[in-house]
Amino acid sequence: MRRLAAAHPAFTGLLLAGLALRLVTFFAYRPALIYYDSTRYLERMRDFKPGEVRPSGYAAFLNVLPVDWELAVVPAAQHLLGLLIALILYVVLLRLGVPKLWAALATVPVLFDGYQLNIEQQILSETLFEALLVGACAALLWHRRPTPAAAALAGLLVAGATLTRVSALPVIAVGVLALIFLRAHWTRVAALAVAFLVPIVSYVVWFESENGYYALSGYGGQFLYGRVAPFAECDGLDIPDQQRVLCPTEPRSERPTIGEYMWANDISPLYELELGPGDRRPEIGGKFARRIILHQPLDYAKEVIKDSVYGFSPIKTQRSGDPALSRWQFQEYFPVFREPDTSEILAADGYDHGIADGTLAPFLRTYQRFVFSYGPLLAIALLLGLAAAVGIRRARDSGLRTAAFVFTFVALAIYVPSIAASQFSWRYQLPLAVFLPPAGVLGLAALTGRTAQRDTRE
Numbered sequence: 001m002r003r004l005a006a007a008h009p010a011f012t013g014l015l016l017a018g019l020a021l022r023l024v025t026f027f028a029y030r031p032a033l034i035y036y037d038s039t040r041y042l043e044r045m046r047d048f049k050p051g052e053v054r055p056s057g058y059a060a061f062l063n064v065l066p067v068d069w070e071l072a073v074v075p076a077a078q079h080l081l082g083l084l085i086a087l088i089l090y091v092v093l094l095r096l097g098v099p100k101l102w103a104a105l106a107t108v109p110v111l112f113d114g115y116q117l118n119i120e121q122q123i124l125s126e127t128l129f130e131a132l133l134v135g136a137c138a139a140l141l142w143h144r145r146p147t148p149a150a151a152a153l154a155g156l157l158v159a160g161a162t163l164t165r166v167s168a169l170p171v172i173a174v175g176v177l178a179l180i181f182l183r184a185h186w187t188r189v190a191a192l193a194v195a196f197l198v199p200i201v202s203y204v205v206w207f208e209s210e211n212g213y214y215a216l217s218g219y220g221g222q223f224l225y226g227r228v229a230p231f232a233e234c235d236g237l238d239i240p241d242q243q244r245v246l247c248p249t250e251p252r253s254e255r256p257t258i259g260e261y262m263w264a265n266d267i268s269p270l271y272e273l274e275l276g277p278g279d280r281r282p283e284i285g286g287k288f289a290r291r292i293i294l295h296q297p298l299d300y301a302k303e304v305i306k307d308s309v310y311g312f313s314p315i316k317t318q319r320s321g322d323p324a325l326s327r328w329q330f331q332e333y334f335p336v337f338r339e340p341d342t343s344e345i346l347a348a349d350g351y352d353h354g355i356a357d358g359t360l361a362p363f364l365r366t367y368q369r370f371v372f373s374y375g376p377l378l379a380i381a382l383l384l385g386l387a388a389a390v391g392i393r394r395a396r397d398s399g400l401r402t403a404a405f406v407f408t409f410v411a412l413a414i415y416v417p418s419i420a421a422s423q424f425s426w427r428y429q430l431p432l433a434v435f436l437p438p439a440g441v442l443g444l445a446a447l448t449g450r451t452a453q454r455d456t457r458e
Contacts, residue, residue, distance in 0.1 A: 031071040109437050226268075384440040
């Protein structure tokens, strides 16, 4: 280990600093930060079956951990995953021929971003989701021509990410295209597809046995309704009588937020639907939403593009109608989002209340104000990755085009569809800080020709 550290001093220093920050975060909030969704994940862990709102991949992860010892093992495991993500990115970039210092710099966002530290301390699926997808990228890019085993491993990891968060579903298309660009034999594509489809189809069948219909998640239509309702106009549109109540009647400027259209029982027209036998509220909401998208494609595209670009803002700000930014910010007190659920979770873990350390919590709050992934830098990384993937100038013969494509389009494939199917949240923007810096470094290396020899790669 000493020899490895001496051979990679920049990354070793960054990794140790990232470890120190995670220790500070771990001891600042005990036993863990508990968000709204945390309650549902813990319930699903104990009553393990496919849930309608979210797939059960993260609940399976929680079941693997010795949570009965103490709830703190969850953030401990997730902080270790955060360090593992940085290590995998560094090793893969070196194997691709990126200079050591550049490869080390690509890991700075995941190691130091204050919002990444916060999400790792929360009982939420993001860290596992990121780790699975980084592993899939590594499996695809480890060999110049991926082996069948590597392709199958990538497919399994993408399936695991999809069963953790459905937003990973488009990533399988990125994997297939990457194998095509690498001129891999068709058996590699088949291995990727089969390894992905077997767990996905198995889960869908299991879901049907529990819920009565085939799906990965049952609430996609409800999310999509919330996405389109703020701009939906039903004039001149043929709407079935049952769905007519879903047409907003207020002027656009006075309508509820996306989140309120999704969840507010006393506000959202979704909860005024008259349901017949076998009807599902989210399914009807989804049918209405798709009618609106076909009727107003430009309005829909405008909203998705506007929100997607907003994620590259110079600083993180709070817009009216978006989920509160403070949910992902460190506080000087222990935040409580849902009662009595939070108190019950803490009591079951032996705590009268959550603990926020009086010294460490204020430090983290101040730290996070200044240390995070700045949007313009992520935008530059995106442009560099795209330039290399397209093959501009030296990038055409660099041997890095596919790698730049993978990291760039994995980032876009999980970011843009999340916004298109639901809403913008800084929580959904966070994976950009994991995947775009490696894409940017690969792009810079490809465009400048600054790559090491890669004769050892197969």
